[in-house]
Amino acid sequence: MGLHRLGGAGGQFFVDHAGNAPVGARTHAGGTTHVSKSYVTFDLSTLRSSELSHAVLSTAETAVTDCAHPRATEVWLTEPAGKPTWNDQPAELAKMGGPYLDSRCPSPGLTWTVTAGIRDAVAAGRPTASFAFRLPEDQQSDLRFGREYSPKMKLTLSYNKFPGEATDLTVNQKPCAAEPRIVGSSVELGATVKDADDSYIGAEYALWPVDHPDQRVTFSQSGSMVGDKVWADVNRFLAGDVTYAWQLRGKDYSGGLGPWSAICRFTTDFTSPTTAPAVSSPDYADVYPGTGGTGVPGTFVFDAGGDTDVVGFYYTDPTERTMHAAADRPGGKAVVRYAPGIAGPTSLRVRGVDAAGNSSPSVYYRFWVLRNQPEVSCTPDSAFVGEPRQCKFTPQGDTPVTGYVYRLNQEAETTVPAGPDGTATVTVYPDNPDIMYWIHVRAKLSTGYLTSLSETGLDIDPGDPIVETRTERPILGQPIDFTLRAVLPGTETFTYRWAESEWTTVPAGADGTAAVRVTAPTSGWNMLWVHSTTAQGQRSGIQDLNVDVASNKPQVFSAEYPEYQPSGGVGIPGTFTFTSPFPGVTAYTYSFDSAAPVTVPADVDGKASFTFTPARPGWTHLTVTSTLPDGGTSESETHAISVKSLAPQATCDDQGYVKPGQVVRCTLTPVQENLAAYGWAVADGPENTVPPGPDGTAAIEFTVPADQLSGRYLVLRLWSVNEAGLRTEVYDRNFYVP
Secondary structure, three states, X not given: OEEEEEEEEXXXXXXXXXXXXXXXXXXXXXXXXXXXXXXXXXXXXXXXXXXXXXXXXXXXXXEEOOOOOOOOOEEEEEOOOOOOOOOOOOOEXXXXXXXXXXXXXXXXXXXXXOHHHHHHHXXXXXXXXXXXXXXXXXXXXXXXXXXXXXXXXXXXXXXXXOOOOOEEEEEOOEEOOOOOEEEOOOOEEEEEOOOOOOXXXXXXXXXXXXXXXXXXXXEEOOOOEEOOEEEEEOHHHOOOOOEEEEEEEEEOOOOOEOOOOOOEEEEXXXXXXXXXXXXXXXXXXXXXXXXXXXXXXXXXXXXXXOOOOOOEEEEEOOOOOEEEEEOOOOOOEEEEEEOOOOOEEEEEEEEEEOOOOOEOOOEXXXXXXXXXXXXXXXXXXXEEOOOOEEEEEEOOOOOOEEEEEEEEOOOOOEEEEOOOOOOEEEEEOOOOOOOOEEEEEEEEEOOOOEOOOEEEEEEEEOOOOEEEEOOOOOEOOOEEEEEEEOOOOOEEXXXXXXXXXXXXXXXXXXXXXXXXXXXXXXXXXXXXXXXXXXXXXXXXXXXXXXXXXXXXXXXXXXXXXXXXXXXXXXXXXXXEEEEOOOOOOOEEEEEEOOOOOEEEEOOOOOOEEEEEOOOOOEEEEEEEEEEOOOOOEOOOEEEEEEEOOOOOEEEEOOOOEOOOOOEEEEEEEOOOOOEEEEEEEEOOOOOEEEOOOOOOOEEEEEEOOOOOOOOEEEEEEEEEEEOOOOEXXXXXXXXXXX
C-alpha cells in the first residue's frame, strides 16, 4: 500500500510523506492555511483469476477540528496515483459509498464500500487501485471541517478464486495420447483440478463427436471427486464406432469456472468378439490322476482362431485371480506359463479381448493336477501340551524339493532346507492348552515355486486336572471341600477360581493332589475353574465344575393357611411353623408385609412356631429369615397366603342406581360357616341384626334417605357373626344416586 498526502498554500504545492492522512483545511504555524487530499494505493495481484464479491476500505480518525460539524469525507477511485501533485492530480473516476454512520468523534473505525471501484480497476487491467480521501468542494477550504486519518488503512476483500486449468486428463484411468484411445461400452473421464480456496471441486465437461462439433454437449459432475481428482461416467452420451473429443473445466462450490482444458479424444467400440478361444496344454490334460503338481508351471496356449478383433486374452484360475496375456498378432495366439495352486481337478476360464476391452465368450479348460503337497508325520502321535514334537516332511511328486516353508497355526513362517533324500525334520512346541494346533507346510521346489499347503492337526492332551467334590448336597453358608488331582506330568501347583472370586494358587502335594475348601456366595449354581502348572511354567487346560448349592432359607408350614391357596378368614387364627435345612439355627425373624419384624427363638430341633390371626382378607406375604450358628442371616423365604373374605354377599333390586325415598330390597347370602346372624347398616346409620332363614339367607330392606345428595354413592355395610361370636369383616355394597 502506498500513501500520499497532497496539500497547497500560497500557490506552492507539496506531497507530505510523514504523519497522518489529512483532508480539508488546516492552519499551520505562521497562520498559513493548507488544503489537503490524501491518496492510498492497494496491490490487486491477489485478485487475479478471481471473482470479487465485496470490498471495504477502513481506517480510523486521528484528529477532528470541530466535532460539531458533520463528517462528510469522500473516497474516490482515481487513475493510478504515482506521485501526485496539486497541479497534477490523478483523475477522480467514481465516488465510493460511505462513510457509514458512527456517532463517535473521532471515530476509531470508519468504512467505505469500494466494491465497484475495485471491480472497475480490475476490469481496466490495472495491477493496483488508487483512492483519494477528500472533503466535498463546499467544505474543502472550511477550517471547521478539517480531519486527519490513520495511515494504517485496510482493504478487506471477499472474493472467490477460480479453479485452475485441468491437467492429467485420462480415459478409463489411462492418460490421453496423440492417437484416440479405443474404449468399450464403459467410459470414465478423469482429470486433476486444483482450486486455491475450495476443497470441494467439481467439473463441467464438454463432449462431442469429432465429425460433428455441432453436437457438443456440456454437463456438470460435481459429486465425483477425491482430493484434486474428478471424474465422470459418460456412457449415456455415447454411440458405437464414433471418435469423440472432450475437455473440461473446474467448477467450484460457488459456481466459479476455470479455463477449458486441452482436448482429448477416444474412439468407441461396442462390438464384442464372437469366437471363444481354443485352449491347449502339452503339460496338463484332463486325465486322472494328473501331471505336474501344485507350484509346477506348465505351458498353456490360447488361440483366437483367426478372429482379428482379438488382441489378447484374460484367464482366471480357481482362486478368481485374473491375468492378461497379449496375442502375438490380432487373431493369433498367446503362450503362457501357469503354475497350478490346487491339486486334483481344476480349470482355467479363458476369454478373448479386443482393443476396446470387450470380451468374447469364455471357455473352461479342465485338467488334473497331480497331488504333490508334502506329507507330514509327527512323533509321538499324541502328547501332553508343552511336550516337543518331531515332525517329518516328506516330498511327493517328481519335481525335486529343496526345502520346506512351515508354520504352527498363525505363527510366522520358517524355512528349512531339505536333506539329500528330500525330507526335513523339525521340532515344534505346542504350549497353549486352550487351542487346537495345526502345522501348515509347503514344499519349495527346485523350480523356485511352492506347492500348495499340507495341513496336519496335532493331537494335544491339555492335561486338565480332575476335580472331585467331597461335600454332598452343599448348603449355602456351609464350607464345600474339593480334591484337585493333577493330570499334567510335573504339576507343581493348582490355580483355581471359585464363583466370582479372584484366582488363587495352592501347591500340589507329593501325590499330585490338593485340598481346597470354599464357601458359596449365593445359592444355586456356582462354578469352580481349575488349572495346573508345572515347575517349568507350563499351564494345563482349564477344568470346570458347576456345583448346585442349596439355599439355607427356612421352610414355612401352616395347615390353616397353606401357600397360594384361599383359606382361613378374618379372625381365624393360623399356626405357622419354621424349620431350616441348615443345622443349628438359633432363631427366626419374620414379618407380614410392611409390619415390623418379629424374632422368635428356635427350639433344640431348630423349629419355631407362632400364631397369626388375619385382620383383613386378601393377599398377605410372610417373609422369614433364620439366624445361623455363626450369627449370620440366611436367605429369605416368602410365604404368600390368600385370606378368604367371610362377609356375606348381597343381591339387590336397585338396577344399578337408586333415588331418594326409594325402598331397596336385598337378599343376603352366607359365606361364613356356622352362621348365627347377619349385620347391616346404611351409611353411618344404626347397626341392624337379622337371623338367617332355614336356607341360610336373609331378606332386608331400607329406604334411601330423602336428603341423599345426587351424584354420590350410598353405602350398605354388611357383615355376619358365627355361633362362636366371631364377626367377619365389613362388605360395602355401593348404590349410585344420580
